Amino acid sequence: MDIIGRAAQLYGNSPMLRVAGKTLSFIECDRQAQEIAKSLYHKGLRIGDLVAIAAPNSGELIVLLLGLLKAGLIAAPLNSRFPVQQLRSTLEKLRPNLVITGSKESFAGIGTATVASILEEASFGTTSGDFLNPEEMERPVTIIHTSASSGEAKAAVHSFANHWYNALGSNKNIPFAAGDCWLLSLPLYHIGGYSLLFRSLISGGSLAIGEPDETLGHCIENFPLTHLSLVPTQLYRLLADKMSCGRLRKLKAVLLGGSSAPKSLIEEALRHNIPVYLSYGSTEMGSQIATTPEPIGRIQQNSGKILPYRELTVAKDGELLVKGPCLFQGYRQDGIIEPQTDKEGWFHTSDIGSVANDHTVTVIGRKDNMFISGGENIHPEEIEKALMMIDGILDALVVPIADREYGQRPVAFIQITAEKITDESAIIEAMLSMIGRLKSPTRYIMIEEWATLPGSQKIDRAWYKKEASKKQNPPGNSQRFSLWTPCA
Numbered sequence: 001m002d003i004i005g006r007a008a009q010l011y012g013n014s015p016m017l018r019v020a021g022k023t024l025s026f027i028e029c030d031r032q033a034q035e036i037a038k039s040l041y042h043k044g045l046r047i048g049d050l051v052a053i054a055a056p057n058s059g060e061l062i063v064l065l066l067g068l069l070k071a072g073l074i075a076a077p078l079n080s081r082f083p084v085q086q087l088r089s090t091l092e093k094l095r096p097n098l099v100i101t102g103s104k105e106s107f108a109g110i111g112t113a114t115v116a117s118i119l120e121e122a123s124f125g126t127t128s129g130d131f132l133n134p135e136e137m138e139r140p141v142t143i144i145h146t147s148a149s150s151g152e153a154k155a156a157v158h159s160f161a162n163h164w165y166n167a168l169g170s171n172k173n174i175p176f177a178a179g180d181c182w183l184l185s186l187p188l189y190h191i192g193g194y195s196l197l198f199r200s201l202i203s204g205g206s207l208a209i210g211e212p213d214e215t216l217g218h219c220i221e222n223f224p225l226t227h228l229s230l231v232p233t234q235l236y237r238l239l240a241d242k243m244s245c246g247r248l249r250k251l252k253a254v255l256l257g258g259s260s261a262p263k264s265l266i267e268e269a270l271r272h273n274i275p276v277y278l279s280y281g282s283t284e285m286g287s288q289i290a291t292t293p294e295p296i297g298r299i300q301q302n303s304g305k306i307l308p309y310r311e312l313t314v315a316k317d318g319e320l321l322v323k324g325p326c327l328f329q330g331y332r333q334d335g336i337i338e339p340q341t342d343k344e345g346w347f348h349t350s351d352i353g354s355v356a357n358d359h360t361v362t363v364i365g366r367k368d369n370m371f372i373s374g375g376e377n378i379h380p381e382e383i384e385k386a387l388m389m390i391d392g393i394l395d396a397l398v399v400p401i402a403d404r405e406y407g408q409r410p411v412a413f414i415q416i417t418a419e420k421i422t423d424e425s426a427i428i429e430a431m432l433s434m435i436g437r438l439k440s441p442t443r444y445i446m447i448e449e450w451a452t453l454p455g456s457q458k459i460d461r462a463w464y465k466k467e468a469s470k471k472q473n474p475p476g477n478s479q480r481f482s483l484w485t486p487c488a
Helices: 003-011 026-042 059-071 084-094 115-122 160-173 191-203 216-222 232-239 242-249 263-271 380-387 424-435 461-470
Strands: 015-019 022-025 050-054 074-078 098-101 112-114 140-145 155-159 181-183 206-208 227-230 253-256 276-282 287-291 311-314 319-323 330-333 336-338 347-355 361-366 371-373 376-378 393-403 407-416 443-447 482-484
Touching: 003 026, 003 059, 003 191, 015 026, 015 059, 022 026, 022 059, 026 059, 026 115, 050 059, 050 084, 059 074, 059 115, 059 191, 074 084, 098 115, 112 115, 140 160, 140 191, 155 160, 160 191, 160 287, 181 191, 181 216, 191 206, 191 227, 191 276, 191 287, 216 232, 216 242, 227 232, 232 242, 232 253, 232 263, 263 276, 263 393, 311 347, 361 380, 371 393, 371 407, 376 380, 380 393, 380 407, 380 424, 393 461, 407 461
Parallel strands: 015 206, 050 074, 050 098, 074 140, 098 112, 181 206, 181 227, 227 253, 253 276, 407 443
Antiparallel strands: 015 022, 140 155, 155 330, 276 287, 311 319, 319 347, 330 336, 347 361, 371 376, 393 407, 443 482
């Protein structure tokens, strides 16, 4: 299916792409994508070839991705902020036919071009030759790397059908139509960013994108937004700004995902009447799996209901299993797509949770984060959620440390809001009341800023696990965190 040509026919001169001082219609995007596809075909690229892209978010990058989609090429957007050596290592594993960068960086042994040079060579209407529009729905169209919160990032391969059905189900839950505008606030190498392209092409809504270094606050003021995708950290920063907060209140939907949202953050959003939708998703399922059917009106622990074109069940050990037309084709390893489903077609998410009779999904934590204390299974995320229910605690991370009596015990790193100082005894008492003594952290380490994974906003859990295990108390000159020990 030529989804871009289809969108041009359906939505014509309606805006698809909004950048600073410029708007491109669906017809214009289709024409430019056509010329890029012809130019790439002229370079020798054919349907199914792999193109890696290491460039920051921009309007030009969106147009380039549309050209790759039009040509039937597989797009592998990468984090351009990765160190050069990490990019080289990733490219060696991918073995792309072409690498497109945002600068003049070259990679030995691989054909390299820049985004600007590709667009210039296309010349938008002057390239001779033609190419075949791919029709196969099951053809691979993207490789999106997982965030690697534990272990090495994996190259998840999605087909056209995966993105198509994910967008259909997402748009049915949160309507996104002609006249609407969704800000691309997440990177295009992230599944939450790339998935918006299909939502726009299917529905006729437009996408807005700021300059690479432009703040979210400026973008919210500069574009006629109706929809926005955020992770908790982004929402927290926007709520702290009065002008941005007022603009958020006028939106139709603020889709919040990526990690558990602190109670204080949700309370603040509700107080300002922000239309927040909670969501649970994964790279492997093309983004959202479950989302609240309407903006939340209260504090809740679940992530909403299973969306159309997704199936979800719970294994005997509590692991969430998913399948359906949104499910990716597998991980690319040594140039081959390796399927990741069991005999019944289920993908094992490594998430632990439950599903109610009304199809509401509650996620407890990660199977690979679980540890055993005193013979009991302990899920760090359950403790983290309890901590974030306490007034004054903005964010929390729990890791295990060795213990002679219990085997392992939980230690908590916590970030406290400046305006609400919670004393130590209040935290200890609240945790004992909510989750009991066994699950309550034996130590609390207060921090100001999180150490995150390279090029990501995800907290580096492995780093904190090592730090917690080093010593009972950190060196006095440590700038990473300060420590207090509430109980033995």
